[in-house]
Amino acid sequence: MIRVAIIGASGYTGAESIRILFRHSQAELTYLTALPEECGPVEEVFPEFRGRCGLAIEPLDLDKLSRLADVALCCLPHKVSMGFVPKLLDAGVKVIDFSADYRIKDVGVYEKYYQKHTDIGNLAKAVYGLPELFREQIKGTNLIANPGCFPTGAVLAMAPLLKEGLIETDSVIVSSVTGASGAGKNPSSKFHFPNMNENLFPYGIGVHRHMPEMEQIAGEVAGTGVQILFQPHVGPFDRGILSSVYCRPAKGLTNEQLQPLYNEFYKAEPFVRVCKTAPAVKDVAGTNYCHVFPALVKGQLALFSAIDNLVKGASGQAIQNMNILFGVDEIMGLK
Template identity: 35%
Template sequence: MNVSIIGTTGYGGAELLRILKQHPEFKIKSIHSTKEDVPIWNEYPHLYGILDKSLKGIDADQIADQSDIVFLATPSGISGELAESFSGKNIKVIDLSGDLRIPAENYLEWYKHAPANEALVEKAVYGLPEWHHNEIASAEILSNPGCYPTAALLSLAPVVKENLINPDCIVVDAKSGVSGAGRALSRTTSYAEANENLRVYKVNQHQHTPEIEQQLMKWNSALKPITFTTHLLPITRGIMTTSYVQLTKEYTTSQILELYNSVYEKQPFIRIRPENSFPSVKEVAGSNFCDIGVHADSRTGRLTIVSVIDNLMKGAAGQAVQNANIMSGFDETAGLGFVPLYP
């Protein structure tokens, strides 16, 4: 099957190239960007001699003619329009941006710019594969979840769905590596200012907040607004969410783990850690895993849930390919068997 990528010069796009280059079923047909006719290795010298393609301009008709799937690795605000340009063109669209994830009114409030076409947003399937396998399988337009929401939702799902927690007191303290901010230059992601530093940003204002809440409320309509905080870590890849919830009654860690294990038993990319073991972000680097550890504290009646992903993999390109596999009828894990790069 032929695939194309738009927005190839960003980190999400580059990671798609890394995965797709080694994928057994997909073939990279063309790569696109606003920079035309530049060999991709000029932008990414690590691809020198590996991928002999040049960036092309964006012509929706031509892309739709030649490819079965197009990945939009473009920023929010641009993806929505691009997705629309592929409407009715017999090509599946997988959008990695936030444009198709939440309704227009929420979008405007949190993203601070105009939302995408409403019908399109409605049509798009929000694709968290562990929970939406069937919808994904038949999707034409897929909205790939955000990096933070992926880590937060996968780790909160069991206790939220099973109603084990107080619905009005969820705190998600999230930490992300710098690549999550994309390849555009900024002061806070410059080396001298990010290194040996930890910075909190968008306190109570991160645009992934409504995305997380929307899905949580689908699982449990009693859910109230959550507290969601984001920190910039001095690492390149990786997200950790440390979530705090109030248990409705006394549970032991091992009871909670039993639930998590049973919920995720068949999921190839979820690894529930045994009692007293917690994942660290490096233990999933370069892979599509989401690792989860929990601890129920009898002193406070609160449960601490730790979840880690590689933000460019399970948090972006890896999950996009996982979705593409499902949409194409392939094994969900095809081309995603990366063992974490450690150390």
């Protein structure tokens, strides 16, 4: 049994991780922590789990963590996270970090989009936890940077073409729409029901922090720099991200090559489905699947993907990483 702690368990990704672990036959929740004001019995913090979990959410105690857990899912926000991760590692647990703090390898880029980085040593060692691309590296690490929700969908939509050098990398557009759970649990005017309902709007124009993360990973796959304009939007639904990627193909690429290329690239992947028609967010809601569909239209590529932002875009992918890390069946708890 893998003994799992969740650090920062009181938010949406904490709840989703708990839900998935209930179904996992080789892992058990042993320790849940949060800020003091968000602590309490699980069934009070999350009424939907009443009668299913006897644990309480407590303030973090590193000794306790050390005794009780093999791995910590660290669901803290960026900046806060890098304050805790070194301590979690020192406590002898493996860490899967949900924040952006260990995703961006170039400290200068990180500091431009976020703030000063205070744990550069661990940053260098962290592995980017996108199993479809970095499964082997994940197996041997103590610290996984769990990918951002938008980069997960966007990179999986274009990876087969990037890998083969079939995309012109100087000008890629990623236009995504996320459900409102992406904004987290704290109430705000923008996400007040009477504002968000029947609404849809772009945000983070030109400044969204997932842009450099996408460029880094896309660049690693392509083996060359990739220039991405990433534009997120938010729409009136709970879960899911639909990413539409527009770019120019390398010369000679035909529409007929796309399906075989994608099928080959993803043939062994348990959570990527290459679709024959447009994907829809409802088809993947509540699942760890990423549906992808590539098309060549009037000489341009239009590549689509759909994921559940809280599952493949966060907690499901973290459990998938955990499964790889501990050598259990990768799909455990996720199908």
